[in-house]
Amino acid sequence: MGFECYHPAIGLIYFAAVIAATICFQQPVFLAISFLCAFAYSVKRNGRRALLFDLCLIPLILLFAGFYSGYHHFGVTVLDRNFIGNRMTLESLLYGLTLGTVTAAVFMWMSCVFSIFTADKVVYLFGRVSPKLSLFLSIVLRMVPRLKVQAKKVSTARKAIGRGAGQGSFFRRLSNGIKLLSILITWLLESMATISDSMRSRGYGRKGRTAFSIYRFDSRDRSVVIGIFTCLTLLAMAVLLGQTGMDFDPRLHMNPITPLSCLFYLGYGVLCLLPLGLEVTGELRFAHLRKSI
Amino acid sequence: MKRSTVSSILTVLLLIPATLYLGTKLPGRWYYLTSTLIIIETMIPFFLAFEKRRPQARELVTIAVMAAIAAVSRAAFAFIPNFKPIVGIIMITGIAFGAEAGFLTGTVAAFASNFFFGQGPYTPWQMMAYGFGGFLAGLLFHKKRKLHQKPVLYLAVLTAFGFVGIVAVVGPLLDCCTIFTTGTQLTWAYALACFASGFPINVTHGIACGLTMLLLSKPLLDKLDRLKTKYGMMEAGTDGL
Numbered sequence: 001m002g003f004e005c006y007h008p009a010i011g012l013i014y015f016a017a018v019i020a021a022t023i024c025f026q027q028p029v030f031l032a033i034s035f036l037c038a039f040a041y042s043v044k045r046n047g048r049r050a051l052l053f054d055l056c057l058i059p060l061i062l063l064f065a066g067f068y069s070g071y072h073h074f075g076v077t078v079l080d081r082n083f084i085g086n087r088m089t090l091e092s093l094l095y096g097l098t099l100g101t102v103t104a105a106v107f108m109w110m111s112c113v114f115s116i117f118t119a120d121k122v123v124y125l126f127g128r129v130s131p132k133l134s135l136f137l138s139i140v141l142r143m144v145p146r147l148k149v150q151a152k153k154v155s156t157a158r159k160a161i162g163r164g165a166g167q168g169s170f171f172r173r174l175s176n177g178i179k180l181l182s183i184l185i186t187w188l189l190e191s192m193a194t195i196s197d198s199m200r201s202r203g204y205g206r207k208g209r210t211a212f213s214i215y216r217f218d219s220r221d222r223s224v225v226i227g228i229f230t231c232l233t234l235l236a237m238a239v240l241l242g243q244t245g246m247d248f249d250p251r252l253h254m255n256p257i258t259p260l261s262c263l264f265y266l267g268y269g270v271l272c273l274l275p276l277g278l279e280v281t282g283e284l285r286f287a288h289l290r291k292s293i
Numbered sequence: 294m295k296r297s298t299v300s301s302i303l304t305v306l307l308l309i310p311a312t313l314y315l316g317t318k319l320p321g322r323w324y325y326l327t328s329t330l331i332i333i334e335t336m337i338p339f340f341l342a343f344e345k346r347r348p349q350a351r352e353l354v355t356i357a358v359m360a361a362i363a364a365v366s367r368a369a370f371a372f373i374p375n376f377k378p379i380v381g382i383i384m385i386t387g388i389a390f391g392a393e394a395g396f397l398t399g400t401v402a403a404f405a406s407n408f409f410f411g412q413g414p415y416t417p418w419q420m421m422a423y424g425f426g427g428f429l430a431g432l433l434f435h436k437k438r439k440l441h442q443k444p445v446l447y448l449a450v451l452t453a454f455g456f457v458g459i460v461a462v463v464g465p466l467l468d469c470c471t472i473f474t475t476g477t478q479l480t481w482a483y484a485l486a487c488f489a490s491g492f493p494i495n496v497t498h499g500i501a502c503g504l505t506m507l508l509l510s511k512p513l514l515d516k517l518d519r520l521k522t523k524y525g526m527m528e529a530g531t532d533g534l
Contacts, residue, residue: 132350139354143361185362186516192358193524196351204350 002045002282003275007221008121014228015113018272021235022105025244026098027254029265035101037272038108044276045115054108061100068096074249095248112275124213135204139196147188154183227274234267308334328473332417339396339424352394352526359386360398364406366505371410375497379406380426380463381455381505382513387431388451389517395427418470426463430454448507455506456499464495 003011022034042050070082075091082088119141127134158164158180165177203209238244243261247253255261312330359382367379383402387395400420407416433454434440440447468491472484520526 135350136353136357139350140357143358182512182516185513186519189355189358189516189520190523192354193351193520193526196349196354197524200350 002279004116006224007215007217008117008125010221010224010228011116011121012125014275015109017228017232019106019109021268022109023102026102026246027244028246029257030244030268031098031101031105033265033269034272035105037269037276038105038112041276042108042111044279045112050111053111057104057107061097061104064100065093065096068099069093076251091248091250091252094252124215131204131206131209135199139192139199143188143192146191147184150187151184155180224274224278228271231267231271234264235271238264329414329417332421336400336421336424339393339428342393349526351524355520355526356386356394356398357401360401360405363398363402364409367406368409370501375494376501377498378501378505380423380459381502381509383423383427384430384455384458384502384506385510385513386517387427388434389514389521390431391435392428392431395431396424399424399427414474415470418467422463422466425466426458429458429462448510451510452503452507456503459499459502460495464491464498467491
C-alpha cells in the first residue's frame, strides 16, 4: 500500500513541489528537513541499495564543498590561505556545502520518483496532453530495458563463436567490443522503426484512442491533495516572510527564527514525510488487521 | 503550409527586433536575458520547418535514438577536456537525414547531454550551435550523392568539414555565449579577446569532430542509408505508410 497506489497526478504534484522546494530553499533548517526526509524515504522505498547510495553521497557533499571553496573566494570571514595564496572563506565553504546538500537531496528524491513513476503512469499523465507525445514516450521509455536484453543476447551469441568482448588479445577485445556496439546500434535503429510502425497500425497516436488505466480519483486522493496544499500554503507564507532564503555573500545572513517559523518547519516536515508516513501507517494497520483474523 | 512558413518567418522577424528593443530599455543592460531569448526565437523556424513535413513517429524515434547516441558519446569522452564527438555524430545525422533533422538532433542532443553535465545559461546557446552544425552538414552534403562514387575523397572532405565546421562556425557560436552572458560592457575588444581565448578549445573540439567523421562517418552513414532505403523514411514529400 505504498504511495504509488495513489493517483499519478498526486505523485506529480507532490514530487514537483518537494524537488522545487529543495532546490529553492537554501535556509539550513529547511534543507536539513528535506535531506533527512529524502534519506529516510529513499531507504524505505529502495532498501539496502539506497542506503549504500545515500551514504556514499555524504562524503561527496564534503568533497564538493572543499572543491567549491577552493575556487570561489567571496565572503568576509577568512579562515585560511591556501597554498597559492587565495583566501579560503567560511561563506564559500558553507555555500558549497549547501549546494552539495541540495544536489544530494535532489538525487535521493529522484530515486524515489523513479521507483514510483512507472512507465504506464508517465504515459497515462502525458497521453491526456498529447497522444503523439504519449506514443513517443512509451517507445523511448522501453528503449533502455529492451537494449539491455538484446545486448545480453548478442553478446552471449558472439561469445559462443569466440568473438565475445572479453575474449582474445587486447586489440581483438577492442574490435569485438566495437562490433558489438555497431550491431546494437543497427538493431536499435531498425527495431525502433518497426515498433513505431506497428504501434501506429494499432492506433496509438490517434486522437480518439483511450489508454487503459486503473486510476480513479477517490476520497483518499482528495484528502491527500488537501493535506499537500495545506502544507504548500504554509510554505508560501514562509517564502513571503523571507524565512526560506539565506544570504552567503558577502556575509552569512538569514532572517531570525521565531515561534512562527517553527510552524513553517512543521509544515515542511509534514510535507516531506507525507508519503513515508502514509506507507508506514498503512503497513502497520495492515499488520494489525492481519493479526486479528 | 506556405502561409504557416510565411507567418513563422514574420513572427521571428518581428519578435527579434522587439526583444532587442526591450533589451535596451531594461535597466542594467540584460545582455544575458536578451541574447538567450533571441537564441530561442531563432530556433523556432527550424522546428517549424521540421514540423511542416508532418514527421512520423518512427522518424521522431530515429532522431531520438541518434540524439541519445550523440549525448552518450559526449558523456563517454568526458574525461578528455573539450574533446567531444557529439557534433560529429550530429553532423552525420544531418548528412543522412537532411538539414532540418540534423538541427533537431543537435538541439535535442545538447539539451539531453546537459542533464549529465549540468544545465545552465549556456544550454540554449549549445542547442543552437550544435543544431546549426547538423543543419550545415545536411545543407552541404545531404543531396551530394555524386561524392559517394569516390569514397576516399568523400571521407577526406567530411573530415575536413568536421574540423573547419567546428573551428569556424560551431566554436565561435559557443564563444558568443561567453561574450553575451559574462560581459557587462559589449566592446569589439572584449569580443575579440573571447574568440582568441576560445580558439585553442575550438581546435581541440574540431580535432575530436574531425576524428569522429573519419572513423564513424562510413559505418554510421551506411546504417542510416540502409534504414532510409529499407523503411523509406526522412524523404520529403513521401509518406512511408
